[in-house]
Amino acid sequence: MDKWHILHEKFFGYSVITILLVSMMGLVQLQFVKADNTNLSPQTNQIYLGAFVGPGHIETLTQLQSFETQIGKCVSIWNWFQYWNRPDDSENIAEFDAALMNNCRAQGSIPMITWDPGDGGGNSEYPTLSDIINGNMDSYITSFAESAKAWGHPFFIRMMHEFNGEWTPYYEGVNGNTAGQFVQAWRHVVDTFKKVGATDVSWVWCPNVQGSNGPDLSSLYPGDPYVDWTGMDGYGQGTTFNQVFQWTYNAILNIAPAKPMMIAEVGYQGSNKASWFTDMVSNQLPNNYGHIDALVVWQDPETGFYLTDSATIAAFKLGISANYYSSNIYSALNISPIPALEKASSAVSPSFPTSLPKSTQISPTDQILLLTVVSVLVAAGAVFLYVKTKSRKKRK
Numbered sequence: 113m114d115k116w117h118i119l120h121e122k123f124f125g126y127s128v129i130t131i132l133l134v135s136m137m138g139l140v141q142l143q144f145v146k147a148d149n150t151n152l153s154p155q156t157n158q159i160y161l162g163a164f165v166g167p168g169h170i171e172t173l174t175q176l177q178s179f180e181t182q183i184g185k186c187v188s189i190w191n192w193f194q195y196w197n198r199p200d201d202s203e204n205i206a207e208f209d210a211a212l213m214n215n216c217r218a219q220g221s222i223p224m225i226t227w228d229p230g231d232g233g234g235n236s237e238y239p240t241l242s243d244i245i246n247g248n249m250d251s252y253i254t255s256f257a258e259s260a261k262a263w264g265h266p267f268f269i270r271m272m273h274e275f276n277g278e279w280t281p282y283y284e285g286v287n288g289n290t291a292g293q294f295v296q297a298w299r300h301v302v303d304t305f306k307k308v309g310a311t312d313v314s315w316v317w318c319p320n321v322q323g324s325n326g327p328d329l330s331s332l333y334p335g336d337p338y339v340d341w342t343g344m345d346g347y348g349q350g351t352t353f354n355q356v357f358q359w360t361y362n363a364i365l366n367i368a369p370a371k372p373m374m375i376a377e378v379g380y381q382g383s384n385k386a387s388w389f390t391d392m393v394s395n396q397l398p399n400n401y402g403h404i405d406a407l408v409v410w411q412d413p414e415t416g417f418y419l420t421d422s423a424t425i426a427a428f429k430l431g432i433s434a435n436y437y438s439s440n441i442y443s444a445l446n447i448s449p450i451p452a453l454e455k456a457s458s459a460v461s462p463s464f465p466t467s468l469p470k471s472t473q474i475s476p477t478d479q480i481l482l483l484t485v486v487s488v489l490v491a492a493g494a495v496f497l498y499v500k501t502k503s504r505k506k507r508k
Contacts, residue, residue, distance in 0.1 A: 130313045132499075152195055157436060157455055158435065158437070158438045158453040159404060159405050159407060159452075160188040160189050160222070160374070160406035160407070160438050160453065161187050161188050161189070161406075161439065162187050162188060162189025162222075162224065162406060162409070163187045163189075163191065163408060163409050163410075163440060164226075164408065165410055165412070166411065166412030166414055167413060167414045168203045169207055170204060170209075170212070171488050176204035182425055183428060183429045183432060184432075184437050185432055186221070186439050187439070187440060188221055188348055188406075188440055189221060189224050189406060190222070190223060190224065191220050191224040191226060191408050192223075192225065192374070193225075194206065194209070194227055194228070195230055196227070196228065196229045196249065197230055197238060197239060198240065202421055208255075208307070209261070210262075210263050213263055217265055217443055218443060219443070220440030220443040221265040221440045222266065222445060222450065223268065224268035224269075225268065226270045226376075227269050227271045227272075228271075228272065228273070229272065230280070230282075233259055238281035239284075240287050240482055241282055241284075241287075241294060242288065242293065244297040244300055244301065245293060245296045245300055247300075250304065254299055254308060257304055257310040260305070260310040261310040261311075261312070264497060265445070265446070266312050266313075266314065266448045267312065267313065267314070267450075268315075268316050268450065269313050269314070269315055269345065270316040272294070273316075273320075273343075273377075274319065274345055275319060276319040276326055276327045276330060277320045282294060291331075294332050295332065295333070298338060299334050299335075302334070311437075313337055313340075313448070314341055314378065314449040315340045316339040316341045317343065317368075318342070318343035318344060318376045319332070319343075319344070319345075319360065319364075320344070320345045321344055321345065321357055321359070321360040322360055323359050326464070330366075330367050333368065336368065336370070339371060341371060341374055341405075341450075341451035342371045342372070343373060343375065344360045344364065344373075344375060344376065345378070346360070346375065346377070346379070347377070347378065347410075347417050348379070348380040349381045349382060349419065350381075352391075352392070353392050354396070355386065357375070357401070361373075361401060361404075372405040372406070372451070373404055373405055374404065374406035375406070375407050375408060377409075377410045378392070378410060379410040379417025379418055380417060381416045381417050385421070386426070387427070389431065393429040393432055398434075402439075402455065405452035406452075409428075424484065447502075462470060
């Protein structure tokens with residue numbers, strides 16, 4: 113045999129060995145990556161499900177869990193209110209409440225503090241936007257921020273919600289507030305948190321629903337560096353879901369198209385309550401409002417807008433039983449700002465670890481298949497080398 117045939121056979125043999133080794137390494141790599149898939153959300157098309165549960169502005173875990181039992185699912189966001197300018201009582205804790213935050217996180221839910229400079233009842237003198245801008249509230253804000261930093265886990269703050277409504281003390285035009293001050297006040301608070309290193313907060317900018325005759329929402333937007341999520345509050349009363357939300361939804365998308373958006377409060381009052389909630393959770397949100405990344409319902413018996421009767425609760429329970437609505441699997445959440453969950457149109461899921469089921473790992477059946485493929489490749493390589501060796505000996 114000439115040297116060229118010998119070189120050709122050696123090259124071919126080494127190529128086969130190389131291919132076998134690369135194939136084995138690739139399969140091992142695939143097994144490793146698949147088994148270590150805890151950075152993926154458990155579903156490929158989901159939004160967060162949340163709730164405020166009254167009565168009272170600081171609801172207890174028992175109240176929340178009772179509601180979760182009614183609807184057959186635990187929530188991924190737990191919303192409550194804290195007022196700057198109200199003494200601690202049965203309905204308020206002004207300072208950062210680490211115990212409440214820990215209770216929330218321990219059950220797998222993400223805390224959302226609706227943080228209001230007022231007192232929730234109109235019984236005290238409100239701080240003005242000028243007070244916030246000029247630093248008159250800095251002692252309280254800094255203390256809250258330092259406690260948030262010490263707690264050290266991701267959570268939402270929905271600050272000065274419904275700021276486009278005249279009923280709020282921070283509306284531009286009441287309480288001595290003037291045009292342009294809302295944005296200045298918002299930025300001052302966020303800058304104060306950043307200054308102390310409280311970076312685990314996801315800031316939620318949340319107007320009330322309105323129409324074209326309402327304030328210019330774009331003039332009230334603090335800017336992308338100061339907002340992590342957008343949101344809107346809306347309540348129907350003999351009106352359709354679209355009539356309540358569509359105008360504001362489109363307006364927010366024009367202002368901050370890259371930000372995740374939530375419905376932070378929602379309720380309905382009317383004779384067709386069950387069908388209204390069914391339409392919201394089973395039709396409108398999954399099919400027509402694809403930029404909504406979280407739904408937080410209002411469940412306060414002190415109002416008529418909550419899930420009141422058994423038919424409405426049953427309808428809502430059925431709708432949110434779909435995998436589209438994520439449950440309480442976020443006790444290990446450790447990334448800020450809090451990301452939206454993966455949508456069907458997205459190829460990559462959010463990169464944060466959660467307490468996930470082991471269903472994301474390769475199944476035993478798949479493992480056997482992988483080992484079989486590797487074994488066949490190794491056997492084929494061995495046979496090839498044996499045949500080539502025998503053939504070379506005969507030619508000699």
